[in-house]
């Protein structure tokens with residue numbers, strides 16, 4: 001990629017601070033050099049089809065390419081590192097690598113905003129209850145029926161986990177991951193994936209899935225069958241019923257305060 005494709009980069013002589021000229025309360029239209037470089041790096045990751053774990057160019061090459069100061073480039077990489085989009089390995093064999101655009105990273109950022117907004121765990125669960133049935137209905141309308149069956153058939157019969165809690169948890173979680181994927185809307189999928197991640201990592205760690213296994217398996221089977229049948233309203237209702245079954249259990253078993261603010265972590 002030539003510098004000409006990044007006309008917005010390469011004007012570092014003005015200094016980063018000079019670019020912060022936005023009036024308070026108005027949408028930002030002027031960006032710091034480091035932010036512009038971060039945007040360009042993400043564009044090049046997406047444009048080159050780079051995947052998690054792939055190496056990014058070394059610092060010297062990026063400095064040459066983006067024509068910015070070392071300070072701005074490092075700040076750009078730190079911005080992306082904080083979002084989990086880039087990982088930077090230190091040491092002689094180190095360098096920047098592509099991280100994972102996982103909902104877990106988005107979840108972490110979302111908890112920061114939720115906490116600052118004073119949003120409660122109750123509201124989080126309510127949002128889940130509102131959104132995931134929509135995803136189930138969309139999944140039922142997925143045009144590739146073979147893909148639907150291949151993803152969800154495993155939930156229509158008993159799963160043999162050999163008594164391994166981790167194996168069972170992984171299996172039961174895939175129902176929700178697959179419904180989100182099959183819904184076919186990546187915006188909804190990432191939001192729901194992040195909401196699910198927060199619930200799993202903040203609330204569910206204290207709940208033994210084996211104790212509610214009968215309920216989970218029956219509900220998941222009903223959801224999977226409705227989606228496989230292509231019955232959108234039934235899929236939506238089955239998912240709403242499943243979440244309605246889980247909410248009182250979460251309330252009873254979680255030691256935290258559901259009316260308390262979501263914590264950034």
Ligand SMILES: [Zn+2]
Pocket residue numbers: 172175176216220242
């Ligand atoms: Zn479930």
